Amino acid sequence: MRGSDYVIKRIGFALSTIFIAITVNFFLFRVLPGSAITDLSRVPNATPQLRHALTAEFGLDRPKLLQYFIYLKELAHGNMGVSYISQQPVSSELLRAVQNTIPMVTVGTVAAIVLGVATGIVSAWRRNSMLDHASTNIAVLFYAFPTQFLGLMLLLLFGGVLPASGMRNPFVFGAQSLWTQAQDVAVHMILPSLTLCLTLYGEYALIMRSSMLETLGEDYVLTARAKGLSNRKIIVRHAARNALLPIVTIVAISLGWIVGGAILIEFIFTWPGIGWTMWQAVNQRDYPMLQGGFLLLAVSVVLLNLIADFAYFRLDPRITE
Amino acid sequence: MTSIVQDPGAVTDGAVLKSDAGMLREVLTERKTAVVGLCIIAFFVLLAVVAPILAPYPTDARTCPVFAAPSASHWLGCDDGGIDLLSEIMVGGGISLIIGFTATLVSMVIGGGFGILSGYFGGWMDIGLMRIADYLLVIPDLAFAMVIADVWGPSLPHVIIVIGVLEWAATARMIRAQVKSVKERVYVKRARSIGASNSRIVFRHVLPQVGPLLIANTVLTVAVSIYLETALAFLGLEDPSAITWGTILQHAFGRAAISAGAWWAIIPDGLAVSALIVGCFLLGQAIEDALNPRLRVAHLSFRHWKLRPVVTRRLDAA
Numbered sequence: 001m002r003g004s005d006y007v008i009k010r011i012g013f014a015l016s017t018i019f020i021a022i023t024v025n026f027f028l029f030r031v032l033p034g035s036a037i038t039d040l041s042r043v044p045n046a047t048p049q050l051r052h053a054l055t056a057e058f059g060l061d062r063p064k065l066l067q068y069f070i071y072l073k074e075l076a077h078g079n080m081g082v083s084y085i086s087q088q089p090v091s092s093e094l095l096r097a098v099q100n101t102i103p104m105v106t107v108g109t110v111a112a113i114v115l116g117v118a119t120g121i122v123s124a125w126r127r128n129s130m131l132d133h134a135s136t137n138i139a140v141l142f143y144a145f146p147t148q149f150l151g152l153m154l155l156l157l158f159g160g161v162l163p164a165s166g167m168r169n170p171f172v173f174g175a176q177s178l179w180t181q182a183q184d185v186a187v188h189m190i191l192p193s194l195t196l197c198l199t200l201y202g203e204y205a206l207i208m209r210s211s212m213l214e215t216l217g218e219d220y221v222l223t224a225r226a227k228g229l230s231n232r233k234i235i236v237r238h239a240a241r242n243a244l245l246p247i248v249t250i251v252a253i254s255l256g257w258i259v260g261g262a263i264l265i266e267f268i269f270t271w272p273g274i275g276w277t278m279w280q281a282v283n284q285r286d287y288p289m290l291q292g293g294f295l296l297l298a299v300s301v302v303l304l305n306l307i308a309d310f311a312y313f314r315l316d317p318r319i320t321e
Numbered sequence: 322m323t324s325i326v327q328d329p330g331a332v333t334d335g336a337v338l339k340s341d342a343g344m345l346r347e348v349l350t351e352r353k354t355a356v357v358g359l360c361i362i363a364f365f366v367l368l369a370v371v372a373p374i375l376a377p378y379p380t381d382a383r384t385c386p387v388f389a390a391p392s393a394s395h396w397l398g399c400d401d402g403g404i405d406l407l408s409e410i411m412v413g414g415g416i417s418l419i420i421g422f423t424a425t426l427v428s429m430v431i432g433g434g435f436g437i438l439s440g441y442f443g444g445w446m447d448i449g450l451m452r453i454a455d456y457l458l459v460i461p462d463l464a465f466a467m468v469i470a471d472v473w474g475p476s477l478p479h480v481i482i483v484i485g486v487l488e489w490a491a492t493a494r495m496i497r498a499q500v501k502s503v504k505e506r507v508y509v510k511r512a513r514s515i516g517a518s519n520s521r522i523v524f525r526h527v528l529p530q531v532g533p534l535l536i537a538n539t540v541l542t543v544a545v546s547i548y549l550e551t552a553l554a555f556l557g558l559e560d561p562s563a564i565t566w567g568t569i570l571q572h573a574f575g576r577a578a579i580s581a582g583a584w585w586a587i588i589p590d591g592l593a594v595s596a597l598i599v600g601c602f603l604l605g606q607a608i609e610d611a612l613n614p615r616l617r618v619a620h621l622s623f624r625h626w627k628l629r630p631v632v633t634r635r636l637d638a639a
Contacts, residue, residue: 149591
């Protein structure tokens, strides 16, 4: 298989997965039993005009199959209906929420990768030493802690010192300079991001450790040692680089977990992102919002997976063989 | 998602797989972590079995003040309703375990069945089933579970079905890869040539080879199921009247245990969940590691290299 074939195959795969996601989304909310309550036009306290407009837009009085095609068409135009609660378009509400989620999740995930890779390398290097055992046990422990439990423990420990809920201090917002506002958001971000970092790091550390151990058994490591290179050089130049490959994969696989963790974390810390929005939608029976949020998460995870595939291809062209 | 999903076929390639029982006995005698993991799981199962008899207080009646601190009569203190937490954790553990094991069973049956069908027969069924599996592998579990649990309404059977239906994909992928590699081996071809039926080949020759990996996978799936159960419960998507490890945490958080400083409503329960997950992880990982021969060699020197005389000192002296 040539490189371009691989790229096309991956894109085709991502597109078909997105298509399945859209279809599942439609069936979950409109066709399965119990979905009558999810009629998009049943916005509480809506004016008759809005109701008529929604019924016409989504063809809610037409047969289900036709509704499906209308749903696809409206989705292509970014129309996901209107929130039951705020009566605003779902897409604009979601966009705002995602903008809040991305920085918090990015900081937490990147920190987890750095921490996991570093401890994993050291563990494998000092295999079976006290340091290795301690580091591995701690990693297993953090891997096992349920996200919400970790969040609650951090709240117990730092609840009085660091801001425990929300994204901004209402007294800071708007009045002060941009720098003060950014500082405020950053301080609010510490606990949520730290929780995400700690829940993820354990898995990355364990994977990095076993990946390093596998790499250290390769012949090129033996060759490097025979050349008389120091352990440090073998690790940095030869072993770690190759051992990093599975980390790309594992980060891609764990994207679903990252999203799940983010939902729990946003719920605990009232972070006004996509997870918090979805939880509120569940709580307030805001079905269009829930449907839109779920679809958005699904599509973003598929696209991020695609990016990971391309990154992997760049790093290791052998994959096409 | 071929590049993403690790191909377990490659992992066991070259290694001669032993029969289930022999392999497991070997893992349990050679690897301390496997024994520790098994003991942890056994402890919690035992605790769940004896909970109805040994729980010190009833879980549906007030026996102490709201958020009473741990004391001699209430070892782990009390929750927001004045209910003894030790009893709740013991009883709730049983329900969490039942949810975890049942959901795992559901996912094993679906995943094992689909994996064998798809790996053994291939063709259109393979493509179709694996596309669904890929979708489920990519999709964020918790978000999906939230949506289904919400559309169907919160109840324990729903939670079990949701988790089971979400988790089968990884199992199916793994079993499929294994079946595909096993069915090309000579003894399977030989069995076919003397007229063995498909079902005989699957149950007599393929399944026993897949067994150890399936067991490792089952144990790890139990951990994932219990994790998801506590997460769903924490978000309020489980029957609110049920007592599980998940709802205990949810009640503690929802009713301000943190501002009351009642750490005893959070820490013991969370540690119980974590301990069980650690147990499953240790056992499952030990079996998987035992199946992976590549982890046994390392060419890096662990000590700094020193020149030593070829003969040992004692021989010198003699």
